[in-house]
Amino acid sequence: EDKVVQSPLSLVVHEGDTVTLNCSYEVTNFRSLLWYKQEKKAPTFLFMLTSSGIEKKSGRLSSILDKKELFSILNITATQTGDSAVYLCAVGYNTDKLIFGTGTRLQVFP
């Protein structure tokens, strides 16, 4: 059965800390791995990864994919209270489907 597992389930840090969120997957016909930030209802897109070993960066956020070991990490440096959210990992498979992990809830305190 296809699955996406995220860890940790929740994380509490102070502003300025660096965090690493993990996503492992077992999915047939892998196409891509995506990271989303969900603050209220709608997930907002962060990264899409298709190739191993190529880091993608956006400001303080970065992500990398390892297709051999079937996992990805999302790093957030110098965290801010605005980073508090649920971070979702999703894997695209077959032609158009996505399967989501359960998410990591990040709380950043001043």
Added chain:
Amino acid sequence: SAVISQKPSRDICQRGTSLTIQCQVDSQVTMMFWYRQQPGQSLTLIATANQGSEATYESGFVIDKFPISRPNLTFSTLTVSNMSPEDSSIYLCSVEETETNYGYTFGSGTRLTVV
């Protein structure tokens, strides 16, 4: 990236009634996806809606409970029928960004509470 308008934003409904959720996209898209997010859970795909054909439902979801319409390439509706408290969830529509590398874009979501 595509902009998706979803409504209603939230609703509180009586059990046994039905609610129709609408999504309007600012560009033409081949497929639209409908997701459910139950409290404390992640997103689960309900069905894929293609214009001009019947929607394709995922395991555990049936057309009688979640009928979907897709009358054109920019619009879709999802109806939650004969609601029970277990249907209380966030419902989201989504489209794939085939022209960019932005993955999938989501509508603003509908928070449904069934009492």
